[in-house]
Amino acid sequence: MNANRSGQACALTVLTPILPGSEAELRAHLEALHERGSPLARLPRTHFGRWVVVPDFVREPGQRHADRLRCPYLLFTSCFDGPLDSYLDELCAGIGAEALEIWGRCAGCPADSAGLKAYLLHNKIDTGIFVAAYPRATVARVRHSLERRERTIAFALRSQGMEPAALQRAFVEELATP
Amino acid sequence: MTAHAADAGRTATGTASRNVHGRALAITVISTVRWWGRAWLPLFFFYATRIRGPSPQLAQLSFIHFARWTLIRRLPANGPSAPEQRLRHAQLFFESNFNGGWEEYIDAFSHILTRGMNTLWGSSYGFPKPLPTAPFKAYIRRHEIEASHFYSAYPEATTTMVAAALEVEAKLAALAARADAMEPEAFADAWRRFLTDVQRCL
Numbered sequence A: 001m002n003a004n005r006s007g008q009a010c011a012l013t014v015l016t017p018i019l020p021g022s023e024a025e026l027r028a029h030l031e032a033l034h035e036r037g038s039p040l041a042r043l044p045r046t047h048f049g050r051w052v053v054v055p056d057f058v059r060e061p062g063q064r065h066a067d068r069l070r071c072p073y074l075l076f077t078s079c080f081d082g083p084l085d086s087y088l089d090e091l092c093a094g095i096g097a098e099a100l101e102i103w104g105r106c107a108g109c110p111a112d113s114a115g116l117k118a119y120l121l122h123n124k125i126d127t128g129i130f131v132a133a134y135p136r137a138t139v140a141r142v143r144h145s146l147e148r149r150e151r152t153i154a155f156a157l158r159s160q161g162m163e164p165a166a167l168q169r170a171f172v173e174e175l176a177t178p
Numbered sequence B: 001m002t003a004h005a006a007d008a009g010r011t012a013t014g015t016a017s018r019n020v021h022g023r024a025l026a027i028t029v030i031s032t033v034r035w036w037g038r039a040w041l042p043l044f045f046f047y048a049t050r051i052r053g054p055s056p057q058l059a060q061l062s063f064i065h066f067a068r069w070t071l072i073r074r075l076p077a078n079g080p081s082a083p084e085q086r087l088r089h090a091q092l093f094f095e096s097n098f099n100g101g102w103e104e105y106i107d108a109f110s111h112i113l114t115r116g117m118n119t120l121w122g123s124s125y126g127f128p129k130p131l132p133t134a135p136f137k138a139y140i141r142r143h144e145i146e147a148s149h150f151y152s153a154y155p156e157a158t159t160t161m162v163a164a165a166l167e168v169e170a171k172l173a174a175l176a177a178r179a180d181a182m183e184p185e186a187f188a189d190a191w192r193r194f195l196t197d198v199q200r201c202l
Helices: A023-031 A084-094 A096-103 A113-122 A139-158 A164-174 B037-052 B056-060 B102-112 B114-121 B133-143 B159-179 B184-201
Strands: A009-017 A046-054 A073-081 A129-132 B024-032 B064-075 B085-099 B149-152
Touching: A009 A084, A009 A113, A009 A129, A009 B064, A023 A046, A023 A096, A046 A139, A046 B024, A046 B064, A046 B085, A073 A084, A073 B064, A073 B085, A084 A096, A084 A113, A096 A113, A129 B037, A139 A164, A139 B159, A139 B184, A164 B159, A164 B184, B024 B102, B024 B133, B024 B149, B037 B064, B037 B085, B037 B114, B056 B114, B064 B159, B085 B114, B102 B114, B102 B133, B159 B184
Parallel strands: none
Antiparallel strands: A009 A073, A046 A073, A046 B149, A129 B064, B024 B085, B064 B085
16 A cells, blocks of 8 residues: 555645755745646646745754754655646646746755656655555546536525426436536 | 744635635645654555555545655755755645635544544654644644645535535436336336435535
8 A cells, every 4th residue: 555645635745855946936936826827727637736835844942953954955845636646747837937946946846847756756765654545536626516516506595496397307408427 | 924824814714825725725735754663664665555454534525535654854956056955854744625614624633533633643853743732732732834825626516515516416417318218107116216316425
């Protein structure tokens, strides 16, 4: 069993070192993504994703030795519909330019999207435990089901008091085809 | 200002605005593990994923879409400016994608998953035990890192809504497959039974 998987859902965790002097710029770029539209929205197999700038590890008072990062790191995680290999292909092809805007500010990142997949795999960290509430449902199925549920609610309200024949006709027209 | 959420402005959800997308919230926590956790946690991960399977207590937490725990032991080399770094201590990375409020999330975690929390974070420096919740929340705040960008593919849907929608869709498809071939009266009966069956999902 692969700990990066739960059903068909997969977890990806990537930690990459941010180039010296690039942290503020990278942070500003990432923080502006919400207004500009998330590039992850163009990866239709992504359920959830995040970029996090990790400045350093926190040292607790009882901890004798600190573990200091040599530089800030960029953490990227994604919960997506597997498998990983084709997901990374889609990431490189679908949002390659934006991905290079982000990881291009990290040490070792290739100059073009052709080498990006290998770079992300090189910096991937395997998951220990991955938990998914609906492990067999793809993003497409979740969205489709949410939309069908809304239509069912609307239909149930609208069809109250309909005669059986009219109810059946309306159901077949509105809800019988997915 | 640092990225740690404890220092950042919080929204009504109890977390920083960049940890929020619609109804979805992100939590990202990294804690330093004592020497024995470096051996213990991989054993527990193995047991939890390959022997025991999904935790029944975790399944009770109906507001979690996805969560993960990962141990970071080394950071690979990335050219001359970033040589490989073998960490003195392993770091425990935890993330969750959930809905509701931050405080309620930690409360529920502490009360329902008390043993599991002790198992997972017991080897982390400074871990105060999940109960009482106030010190534990302070601990999580200290170790939480605010996301710079957080994305959900269905930001307005809670975990419960997704589970309900999947159930409705499966039952709707079953009714739709036979709807055309039924007599109108039989269909009206089937439609009423369908509504009764799925009413808690609507």
